Amino acid sequence: MLRYIIKRVLEILPIIFVVSILSFLFIHFIPGDPARLVAGKDATLQDVQNVREELGLNDPIWKQYISYMGNLLQGNLGTSLKTGLPVSDMFSSRFMPSIYLTFFAMIWATIIGLLIGAISAVFKNKWPDYLGMVTAVSGISLPGFWLGLLLIQLFSVQLGMLPTGGSEGFKSYILPSLTLGAGIMSMIARFTRSSLLETLQTDYIRTGRAKGLKESVVIIQHALRNSLIPVVTIAGLQFGFLLGGSVVVETVFSFPGMGRLLIDSIAFRDYPVIQSALLLFAIEFIIVNLVVDILYSVLNPKIQIQS
Amino acid sequence: MTKKLLQVEELQTEFTRDKQKTRILHGVNFHINEGEVLGLVGESGCGKSLTSLSIMRLFQGTTGEITNGNIYFNDSNLVNLSDYEMRKLRGKQMAMIFQDPMTSLNPVMKIGKQLTEPIRVHLKLNKSEAREHAIAMLTKVGIARPDEIVDEYPHQLSGGMRQRVMIAMAMSCNPNLLIADEPTTALDVTIQAQILELMKKLQKEEKMSILLITHDLGVVAEMCDRVVVMYAGKVVEEASVYDLFENPKHPYSKGLIASVPKLGEKKDKLDSIKGNVPNPSNMPKGCKFAPRCNMAMPICHEQEPACLAIENDRLCSCWLYELETR
Amino acid sequence: MNSVSIDKNEKTVSMQPKYSPVKEFWKNFRKQKVAFIASVFVLLLILVAILAPYIAPFDPYKPNYDALLEPPSKSHLAGTDEYGRDILSRLIMGTRISLSVSFASVFLGMILGTILGLMSGYFGGWLDRIIMRSSDVLFSFPDLLLAIAIVAILGPGLNNVIIAVTVFGIPSFARLVRGATLEAKENTYVEAAKSMGAPHRRIMYKHIFPETVSSLIIFVTMRIGTAILAASSLSFLGLGASPETPEWGVMLSTGRDYLGTASHVVIVPGIAIFLTVLAFNLIGDGLRDVLDPKTKND
Amino acid sequence: MSNTILRVEKLKKSFELSNGFFEKKKTIQAVSDVSFEIQKGETFSLVGESGCGKSTTGRLISRLLEPTEGSIWIDGMEVSNKKESQLKQMRQSVQMIFQDPYASLNPRMKVKEIIAEPLTIHTNLSTSERQKKVLEILEVVGLSEYHSERYAHEFSGGQRQRIGIARALIMKPQLIIADEPVSALDVSIQSQILNLLKDLQREYGISYLFISHDLSVVEHISDNIGVMYLGAIVESGPKDTVFANPQHPYTKALLSSVPVANPRLRKEKIILKGDIPSPKNPPSGCTFHTRCPFAMDICKKEKPKRQQLQEENHFASCHLLDQ
């Protein structure tokens, strides 16, 4: 198992390398001169050039990349062009709230999604199924930011029950994670339903019934676990969607997380911050998929992990 | 002389699709004696598998339902039992093995767990007792290293081994009746020979009855005491295995037996039955075999023949004999 | 040819009406009541989009500084916005924009993705690896960010929104088609065509592509919903259509400042987006039930 | 020699399996040693259990797969080393029929399109000319014009297989490779198709490479047969000789395992122990030694050679024959 993980991590490295190059190229490809933005609208050409020199933006791109990567390997994410603060400092207070946010979103979405999906499948073409599926389809059809705005209006402004934003205390996570998870919840519910329906048609479910097992045992012990396998894959893939969605949700809820930092930094062409944030996102995504793969092998004995 | 273990009377089963009912079984009649191997033969779509599912009442998740008829098993009518009572029977007194051992075992559950499930439910053994029982069953069906196999997953076993596991599972509560639905169709010939041999041996040892459902006349000839031939949801002929192969009465049985190429038999041309099996939603009027029958008479296209005893222990559903006996 | 045992058992076939895939599809699709209603809704939307300039009660661009942010009333059924423009008229015009943006981007993405996916799945090998690895990399960036980047590079405007939404749809289409291709490739009739010496082009076009069509149709329908959402998210972040455009996302974005004071400005376009996306998703679901053999169970 | 339509020599095919970047590659020997020939107008059958490589052999001959080693001559021309672009001639003279009549016909094409596909690929005939040919061939396989406008899935298995045969026949091929053509069919239909195949052979002088696991069917249709086990032909010869006087223990066991449709002929069988080994790691020496009731020490170490037996064209590979 350990060997497998090491192997997988080794496989990740080249991907991260490619991602780092791509994101580097990508941010330098976007028009916009950070030196100009740092210097201000009223700055003279000389001022701008001074700033550019000072920030090392006059070096050729490959040189900038190498120095960035060199610093990165020493654990130094660089210094923000906009704030002059170390990027790691800017991340430290924003990273965990973002992680919690995605995590809460993922968790409620998974639990509720599985529940709705399973109920829908078991009561196929009966009212619980219809209700469940209407909920699910609505969930993916709602624009995230709109849902967020409405939730703020209802729960924060009208009812005053929950804070409108920030990351202070569990309460402030409720609305953003609700908004963020809605889409995933729907996806999971739909996949669980169809996967479970497919599983319920299989021969081994019939075998289970032929053994004289209770229907609940058949569904929970035999069917559910098998139908989880595709659901896990989907959930993993959707995580990328979550990261993307967090950008919008964090904006709506003025949530101090990585997504908003990224948007702000893009606006300011704060290269070191964008670069590191993108890398972090990619790594997060890759790690989640690694976890999914491991989970997958736990669920599916056919995927043997050689130790 | 012999006691009837299972008696199926006028069994009718229907499926609903788009609010339309399609009858697949059109009144099936047959019985199984204690300690007997009964073969149920017929081509695909004739309803033989559905007959077995009807007996087990395994309709969950489908729209199938028994709309008429009785199934007497050990004096109780299975049609009238509650779901709970039925569950108590399934796996305990009536067990079943299926065609495809690859898909009939749960891929994510260890063999041991799957085997002990019916043991724990029906025999009320605790975990370790059940495990021991399971290992004993695996030994019985000729699996080497049974104590290791219980901790393995189905995909780690070969097809033959899996079918052995299925048999062990079916036999674990010592059932009176084993329904084997095409148990060897998915297996290679040499493995089929092993499994058939095993089933024969177990049947003799345990003195149980087997309802063997197959399309392979060779398997029937090898295994069965008596044979029921089905066509389009009905029994067309019932006879002892010797009678049937030596002197088939129904034109369908005749055609079927004649169309099988037999080893060592030199024929330039095989006999065959013309046409195709009719679609269940679009059954011909009268005798369902009439459109394909060489000996069809006008009445055959009009009216369905009854199933009549034509000799000792022989039944046949054909106007040829009905007219004869009249 | 007397020796051949001829059997023209026409009866079993001729009793059924002649089979036509379109009729069959129609017959099954009509049974999907929800999806059917949803498609009627979408057809209406398309009609509204086509007739928009004729049915809009007011000029959707004309401001009226004396009637700012009026709640829904008899004259303005959906109220007015922050310039006193009639929201209903803007909504009607917006149908045209939102639908055409999403249709265009989805179809472009579909065409490109399908070509890539077909090639990737059919030829396999290094081509497959390159295409799939690149889509992996694309996937590892949050898709909205990708769109933001593209718009940042290309500049704002509806055309660039279309390009952005197209680009981030390509990998999904490529993956879907690749999967379907791999599956279709396993069909014996593909092998049969190969054994007859059919060229790759013919096999891909005649035997493999048609197999991917039904999953494509389903995906396209769902994707249109996603595209509407993506385009409006971009507009919401100020990167989409120019602000006077009555695009639904823009309406939402500019309206959000008035949520507390004139909530109809936000709620109305939000509902329009929601219902439209919902309709497309419901149609997709219905199509899946009709077209996807996997979920067909009787 | 000119009478030989197909000659296969020492055919080998191995597949490489890899699980990922860092895994060692594994090789599967799907076909390790196959040699035989088919005369014009004759049927040669390859028989064996699943995984023995008989279908792979068929695919190699039709060049759906590239042989790793060995040579294939069709009508005197070597095709094993030719590129796809050079195979036009061969693609016309060799046609295939497949096991699953459901999967081998494109469900989205009308029957006439399916049958005309080889014509579309290889000829420049006009639509009406193609149509004419299609109707002719439909007649031959026992279908009518009426069927040509329909889709394949509207037909029953037997009818579909007829369509498949019509498609193979339309180019007037010299050799048809039939991969388990009847094993998916019900017995009553199976016999119709077998009869049709035999009739066509008589009429057009086609040769068949008939691949099947069903010994009874094989006995009925073949002139010569080859018995395969784990990628190699272990015994081959004229049908009558092999069936009446099998020499390889595997052939014997196989023949004895077939259930006989006659209850009076129930007999003691040779039951082989164990399962068929995986081609991923085939046993050493004679690949059959793990299951052979007569295995000797030498069988574990040495591969037996192919030997000519008393009767003409009867070959077998077994150490027992040396005793």
Added chain:
Amino acid sequence: MLQRKGWKILLLVVFCAIFMVACSDDKKETNSSEGKGEKEPTTEKKEELVVAVNENFISMDPHNTGDTNSNSVQSAMLEGLLGFDDEGQIINVLAEDYSVSEDALVYTFKLHQGIKFHDGEDFNAEAVKVNFERIMKDKSLRLNSRGFSLIKKIETPSEYEIKITLKETYSPMLTRFGVAKIISPKSVKENPADIPKKPVGTGAYKFGEWVQGDHLTIERFDDYWGKGDRVKKITFKPVPESGSRVAMLKTGEAGVIYPVPSQNIAQVEGDKNIQVFKVPSTIAHYVSINTYKKPFNDPKVRQAFNYAVDKDAFIKVVNFGLGVPLDSIISSKTIYYKKQEAYAQNIEKAKQLLKEAGYPDGFETEIWGNTNSDTMKGMQFIQQQLKQIGVKVEIKSMEEGTLSDEIYGAQTPDDAKLQMWYVSWSSYASDVTNATKPLFHSESFPPNGANTAYYNNKEVDKWMDEANSISDKAKQEELYGKIQETVYKDAPWIFLGVDEIVYGVRSDVEGVVVEPTGGLDVKDANFK
């Protein structure tokens, strides 16, 4: 097989651990927020003031700060030699007195004695020198390019006297001495990396903690040299969503919110617990018109635009009725402001002017701006207004970086693609140079400045240069009067309006002021 089970357990443990970390963290925070006491009415004097602002703080480095909010926080902690009063005019702070030489090149400051930094260091001329030298050396600091790079030498004749000589005249220098806050020389020498994170100054408050993106806290410095009673602790919170800020003020979660979103003013104005203040600012909104390009090289076209736009409607529609029309090229709060006769809306006259210029049917043009919702709103307004005189305007809202690239990427006026730019400008009320030179001087064409109107008037150039080279205030006033008159008539802009800044304060809070520049001054904040 045990291995598999082991993994399941491990996974479970990991999940639980993350959960627990998450939860425990939350609990802590929830407790602390409950303990803040704002929610429970207490009779005791409150000790913590929460200030909700609209944006994140960027940096605490006073020499490198461009944003208002960071500035507001800093000004409670740090002080400069000079400072600004409520009207934005220059006053003495750390300097007891100062003088400027006739040639406007030498600045001499006399410093207050006995002042200590928060870290115990003494404030003296040496400390000032260390600060100024830091700015002079590091070219990436904002203040470097704003005057300090012009310093020729710094002399410290005595411990509390400092003399600064410039290479060339630079009239905003006094303002710069107000902006350049002095931080402890120890931190400059020993911990320069910490300056943007936790500055050490001489102000009334000292730095507490800063959780990026969440809050920043400052605490009362009890050894402050200045006078006054003030609250013990102030917490600044960035709350970008307008509605949320208002909600915080209403619930008392925040004692001060800044700014109050204009569309929400109505919601809070009636509340007796809340006071709403409106302050005229130096923030001028305008559309700069590329005077170098056809058809805008004709002043008639530009004047026509000015006549076409209804400034009152602008304030009503775009600014929620807040603000005043821009009736000069600088805001009324800026020094030397001279009111001009505003262009009142007159469509007929506008059409007439267009006709005279040769465009009776109008023409097509485009307007650029960033993606702020306010900007987009303003651009739409311009579009609607110009439509009345037949001019079709296409709106191009660009993301800030792209926009600046498009504008400053043009190396010569010929390269410029810009036609109209919707933008705003603000400078210190005391600094008229910066409110004019970068915008109207011909040396300031992009990329060398923000003269995006490519306004080129040699006479105006001359006046500006002259005003910059002297220290005579009366003369300066005269010169700037002429400049305003000339430029306003030439109409290189569409003059729109000057913002009013709105901030909300709970009734029990006093001493909170907003300067015209937009800086929030809380150093004298207290509860009543």
